[in-house]
Amino acid sequence: MTLGPQRIVCLTEETTEWLYLLGQESRIVGISGYTVRLRRAREEKPRVSAFTSAKIDKILALQPDCVLGFSDMQADIAAALIRAGVQVTVFNQRSVAEIFSVLYQVAAMVGQGEQGLALMADMQQQLVAIAKAAATLPRRPKIYFEEWDMPHISAIRWVSELMGIAGGDDCFPELTAQSLGKHRIIADGAEIIRRDPDIIIGSWCGKKFRPENVAARAGWGEVKAVQTGQLFEIKSADILQPGPAALTDGVAALHRIVMAWSQTYA
Structure with a gap:
């Protein structure tokens, strides 16, 4: 017997990626237009939403038995779908621990709890290995993570926690x-x-990071990072989606940057 919902719409990228990793992509009938990771998903699945807006009629036409969303920013989409009689689950994870919790909940929803735990254990082992390597650094760098440029927006909680794990x-x-x-x-x-x-480190929510523009900001020539050329981009798909990407590729990119800095400037 196949457990859980059979026709899932994912309003954000992280649940799409996770369901693919679990081998449950056949359940997905619609995805976010912002989905970048797993190009295959973008090619295979209809795109039915942005982040704060969605094509409600298109979603309803897909006859989903479950819609998965993220954050209070999608409350209006969720409300419209609920009023139309659709089952909606909106997660609101903001920390590394909460991301792991959501990954388990989604895996359990599709009858893949054990496989989910195994995949999560691999991610946790990677985080432990990175933290152990970071513990050997003679000095930890101070990192300014910029989520948006104008106005300047600093790191959300899980990114800040991953920076700490990575050694900064x-x-x-x-x-x-x-x-x-x-x-x-x-x-x-x-x-x-x-x-x-x-x-x-810049990750401008899907907009290309321009280190030369950052370095040219008034007074920023006094900043150590600018003086030493330590300005980097991590793609928002790898670090700003609260799911598998941040716990794997995102933290690995942070760690590479920190370790490279340490070899020269620590």
């Missing part, structure tokens, strides 16, 4: 508890200069 320290740890980007805005760019990060 978030320049704005006090903002990570804020779930919404508008509450992580750094209104005074001079404060970033004052905190003087060793490394700057």
